[in-house]
Amino acid sequence: MAIEKTxxxxxxxxxFGNQAISQRIVNRDGTINVKRKGLPALNTxxxxxxxxxxxxxxxxxxxxxxxxxxxxxxxTIYLLLGINNLNGADxxxxxHHFFDAFFFSAQTLSTVGYGHISPKGIATxxxxxxxxxxxxxxxxxxxGLLYGRFSRPSAKISYSDQMLVAPxxxxxxxxxxxxxxxxxxxxxxxxxxxxxxxxEMVDGKPVRKFFPLExxxxxxxxxxxxxxxxHPLNNNSPIKNITLEELRATNAIFTILxxxxxxxxxxxxxxxxxxxxxxxxxxxxxxPAFYHDQDGKVVLDINKISDHIPAELPIG
Numbered sequence: 636m637a638i639e640k641t642x643x644x645x646x647x648x649x650x651f652g653n654q655a656i657s658q659r660i661v662n663r664d665g666t667i668n669v670k671r672k673g674l675p676a677l678n679t680x681x682x683x684x685x686x687x688x689x690x691x692x693x694x695x696x697x698x699x700x701x702x703x704x705x706x707x708x709x710x711t712i713y714l715l716l717g718i719n720n721l722n723g724a725d726x727x728x729x730x731h732h733f734f735d736a737f738f739f740s741a742q743t744l745s746t747v748g749y750g751h752i753s754p755k756g757i758a759t760x761x762x763x764x765x766x767x768x769x770x771x772x773x774x775x776x777x778x779g780l781l782y783g784r785f786s787r788p789s790a791k792i793s794y795s796d797q798m799l800v801a802p803x804x805x806x807x808x809x810x811x812x813x814x815x816x817x818x819x820x821x822x823x824x825x826x827x828x829x830x831x832x833x834x835e836m837v838d839g840k841p842v843r844k845f846f847p848l849e850x851x852x853x854x855x856x857x858x859x860x861x862x863x864x865x866h867p868l869n870n871n872s873p874i875k876n877i878t879l880e881e882l883r884a885t886n887a888i889f890t891i892l893x894x895x896x897x898x899x900x901x902x903x904x905x906x907x908x909x910x911x912x913x914x915x916x917x918x919x920x921x922x923p924a925f926y927h928d929q930d931g932k933v934v935l936d937i938n939k940i941s942d943h944i945p946a947e948l949p950i951g
Contacts, residue, residue: 659888659911660832660888661890662908664908665907665908686780687780687783687787688787705744706737706740709736709743709744709762709766710736711736712762714732714733716758716762718736720755720756720759721739721753721755721759722752722753722754722755723751723752724752738752743770744770744773745770790822790893790904790905791816791906792814792817792893792908793937793940794813794891795812795814795940795941796941797812797910797915797943798811798889800916800918801921801946801948802920802948805949808867809865809866810868810915811864811866811921812891813861813862813940815862815937815940820899821899822898822904823856825854825858825893827850827854828847829847829866829889829891829892830847830890831888832845832846832888832890834885835885846873848873848874848889849871851867852864858895860924860925860933861925861935861940864891879912883912883913885912887912888909889909891908893906893907917948919945920943921942921943922939922944924942
């Protein structure tokens with residue numbers, strides 16, 4: 636095994652301990668690859684977290700679905716109470732009656748009330764009053780969720796698709812990946828940590844080991860362009876002579892942890908990703924991701940973050 640023995644810091648195990656695993660610890664999108672069981676069927680512990688972290692398409696699908704279901708439910712109640720209890724509902728067919736009740740429900744839920752259709756009778760007025768209260772609470776909740784989604788500090792980092800084993804400082808080799816800020820804001824005091832983990836047989840049992848890799852530079856004052864993060868494969872590296880076959884055999888994973896200060900949110904933000912053994916390319920180097928336009932201004936092309944070309948590796 637080309638992995639040199641090194642002191643293991645128990646704080647670097649990312650919460651997985653020394654149990655051997657065959658999966659990513661951190662997914663490429665930064666989510667943690669853990670499935671939880673034993674939670675209540677109606678789990679309300681992290682509803683808010685789920686609602687503000689789900690994707691925008693899922694969020695809008697949920698909002699629109701809840702809106703339609705609520706109006707259909709109340710429209711059905713109005714129809715059961717009798718369409719004659721809705722003044723101005725002049726539809727001639729059951730379908731028209733349903734649409735009259737549905738749009739009256741929508742007006743009541745949003746407290747718009749155009750005045751064309753109005754409730755009649757105690758029962759119908761009671762349902763309408765209850766629906767208007769539900770509408771006020773629902774729109775207040777939706778407003779709070781939208782604010783939470785927009786105001787939640789987060790980092791949007793673009794990572795290269797692969798890690799490269801590339802020529803480094805002329806005669807050396809380096810393990811590297813590239814990253815850039817997707818947003819137009821400035822990230823300050825950017826810290827990066829690369830944790831290498833692999834499975835090893837100890838006393839006949841597979842054990843997962845974790846340790847940080849020393850970087851050429853682990854911090855930059857400002858992330859304005861792209862940053863190529865390099866782990867020199869020199870005599871100080873525990874994986875200096877490792878091969879792709881050994882990475883595959885030990886199910887090796889490189890976990891990337893980023894911490895930075897966001898000047899727009901005025902808060903610390905985090906980002907995570909990981910690379911598996913099959914996402915490491917031997918003998919390649921990154922090509923420039925930025926250039927100068929006709930006015931001499933520097934242009935960073937996020938689409939070029941992963942661009943690389945073959946390169947001959949020095950013989951170590």
